[in-house]
Amino acid sequence: MADLGNVGEFAQTVLRDARKIILEHYYTDIDVQRKEDDSPVTLADRQTEMFIREQIHNVFPDHGIIGEEFEDVNPKARFKWVIDPIDGTKSFISKTPLFGSLLALLENDEPILGALYLPVQDEMIIGDNKNTFLNGNKIEINQNVSLNEATILTTDYRDFSMYKSRAGFDRLVERCRLTRTWGDCYGYYLLCINKAQVMIDPAMSVWDKLALIPIIRGAGGVITDYYGEDPIAGDSIVASASNLHDLIIETLNADS
Numbered sequence: 001m002a003d004l005g006n007v008g009e010f011a012q013t014v015l016r017d018a019r020k021i022i023l024e025h026y027y028t029d030i031d032v033q034r035k036e037d038d039s040p041v042t043l044a045d046r047q048t049e050m051f052i053r054e055q056i057h058n059v060f061p062d063h064g065i066i067g068e069e070f071e072d073v074n075p076k077a078r079f080k081w082v083i084d085p086i087d088g089t090k091s092f093i094s095k096t097p098l099f100g101s102l103l104a105l106l107e108n109d110e111p112i113l114g115a116l117y118l119p120v121q122d123e124m125i126i127g128d129n130k131n132t133f134l135n136g137n138k139i140e141i142n143q144n145v146s147l148n149e150a151t152i153l154t155t156d157y158r159d160f161s162m163y164k165s166r167a168g169f170d171r172l173v174e175r176c177r178l179t180r181t182w183g184d185c186y187g188y189y190l191l192c193i194n195k196a197q198v199m200i201d202p203a204m205s206v207w208d209k210l211a212l213i214p215i216i217r218g219a220g221g222v223i224t225d226y227y228g229e230d231p232i233a234g235d236s237i238v239a240s241a242s243n244l245h246d247l248i249i250e251t252l253n254a255d256s
Helices: 006-025 043-058 090-094 160-165 166-175 185-192 214-218 243-250
Strands: 032-034 040-042 064-067 079-087 100-107 110-118 123-129 133-135 152-153 178-180 198-201 221-224 235-239
Touching: 006 043, 006 079, 006 100, 006 110, 006 123, 032 235, 040 043, 040 090, 043 079, 100 152, 100 185, 100 214, 110 185, 110 214, 123 185, 123 214, 133 214, 152 166, 152 185, 160 166, 160 235, 166 198, 166 243, 185 198, 185 214, 198 214, 198 243, 214 221, 214 235, 221 243, 235 243
Parallel strands: 064 079, 152 178, 152 198
Antiparallel strands: 032 040, 079 100, 100 110, 110 123, 123 133, 198 235, 221 235
């Protein structure tokens, strides 16, 4: 297995190379279809994921692949890649640049590398649980912001009523300075660059979350599920500055 530096270079290169596919669709007419769960999917999602899969297979033929749009490959492999070709498809089809691509590398089902790429802005964040870099420069989450000064982000308010406790989230909102729905992977990007202090998603799939874990941890933040437990096993994500996390979890779950 190549060291994480070489693997990190591969992850960044493949996401940047996929940018052309995404932007060709973004700046023209986007053909939107519906999955069985009624969530949107586009030809750009499928073409981007297929391109990334092909590059992984060419360079790491023994590795497994998990993706949002196609079936798993080699699921018992020691090393597996997890692909979300366009995280934030609703923003993408709305021609709003709050979307990106996520790519994670797992070793024995533990995420050891995560990359988050914003193709419109050409911004790349990559982390390995120990360090996180934005366009090659090391970044760290500010630990000196209090909850009443914090900006809290989420993807969709309605998801709290559907999947968790809307009352808990409303209670947290009342304790924070500002709340916005600058969500999907873009929200985690803003957390990493200290434009926000909390990002919460009450419902997450594996391809949505696994790349985020090494990124947030490498930047000195804390990432768990909604109840403060293991984010890998959970179905949700709460990510924040480490000094705020316990209080956030307590506030979200005070009525449970």
